[in-house]
Amino acid sequence: MNTTYLLLEVRRIVRDVPALFFIVALPCFLYLIFGATQDYADEPLLHGNVALYITVGMAAYGAVTATSSIGGMAAVERAQGWGRQLGLTPMRDWQFILVKTQVAVLLALIPVVGVFALGHATGAEGSTTAWAVSALAVVAGAVTFSLYGLVIGLAFGSESAVNAASGMLVILAFLGNLFFPLSGTLLEIGRFTPLYGYAGLVRYPVNEGHGSSSPMEAGRDPDSLLWLLGNLGFWTLALGLLAVWLVRRGRPRQ
């Protein structure tokens, strides 16, 4: 394990203040608006309350923003010739991927710690298992979304495309039912979008696939674990295959 490289990557991220804003500050702010300050925040769910449910959702949004930017920047760095520079060292491709994955995990931990701490301080409640398993699921699932940034970065090779992809995550998070409860047609469409499975899985420890029981969600069937896993599995596989195809397409000539 190359700790020098890893620590330097962490330092690069800490220096990038605007990015940190989107990763931690924005999710915290969203939690306060949609969670802590609402009167339904204290309503009980199966293994916690609504405030915890919203805490987990916002942390997940911050985490995917973080990991997709890592994936995107990895692709852009290589497009700009850093891959050739590393090609002149003993470092292998898999070691580069390992460093970036470690960075993605570390970065995904920042919103989890930040939003969970804020939630804990402002009324989010739940079983220890609900807190712990949700936190783990947020980090583990977020790592797969570095593929989303990677695909965009590989396809367009520019920083602005990666930034646009982060912006697109807002729409995907909305459709994925992360920000506030969807219903009707939007929900039917949302069930197939990339973040839906992840959003449902990270909150499963809190309410087992049921919605947050807010008035808008009355009468909705719970999501099955199978559907949520299927959604995440499908999108991970699709993005993974797309990434492999893009890498092969870009290989013959720079």
Added chain:
Amino acid sequence: MSSTTPAAVEIRGLHQVFQRRGHDPVRAVDGIDLTIGAGEVVAVLGPNGAGKTTTLDVLLGLATPTSGDVRVYGLAPRQAVAAGRVSAVLQSGGLLRDLTVRETVRVIASTFPHHAGVDAVIERAGLSALAGRKVAKCSGGEQQRLRFALALLPDPDLLVLDEPTAGMDVTARREFWAVMRAEAAAGRTVVFATHYLTEASDFADRIVVVAGGRIVADDTTERIRSTAVGRTVSALADDPAAVAETLGRLDHVTSVTVEGDRVVAHTRDSDDVARRLLTTLSGRDVLVTSADLEEAFVALTETARPTDRATETGA
């Protein structure tokens, strides 16, 4: 250990063909054989698209050739890179703009089990005063010196430079070659690609001229220079056409033209032409000039073209 030391570079039958959808394939390298001994300083000279970068990419293990065998100190290129035997200064790009000079050196150093020392290479590349500066704020020449510092990290036996002074101004270019001379004097094998004949002849002991994916000339710098460069001798004559015909029969005269009353001859032996003009040919107002290096270079690489029609489609 074998009794004979392997050559620094051994290239046999190298071909690199790039397939392009909807176009004819590009033969970027079309049969190159090249041996470079340890301690040589060799320039690979050629116009853009001649196949220089493609050849160096294969030599550095950055590209897999379509066919052919490449050895660096008897090792496969990727092994030679991993063992720190060969390193390179690549063309522009390849640096992370948000890192400082020192951080960049540290990160690359961290990938080598043994290296020459972060501060040592920064010093040798003349970057000590800039160590804390962000890469984005460094000039083109400074960034190139940083790439050079990175190339020194593994303390390589072979240093490959791909158009190392592209984008540098005259001062930066001079400084860069001064530093490089010190490295070559220390016994490193140096192979560099350039499209400036001046740069090749100022720095290399040997010049390999590449055009259309093939080697069109390979000799000592002195010989390449005299073949490529030569001199131009011109004089006024009463019967320029007759004088031109006489000069044209000489072996060392490569071309003769008549411009008004003046006969202009391009030759490898200017003394002989001048002597004849002033004696038997009764020429007047004799001028001897050194041919323009760049023009000569164009002449040198153009000669390869007619046999290489198929490869002219770009690359």
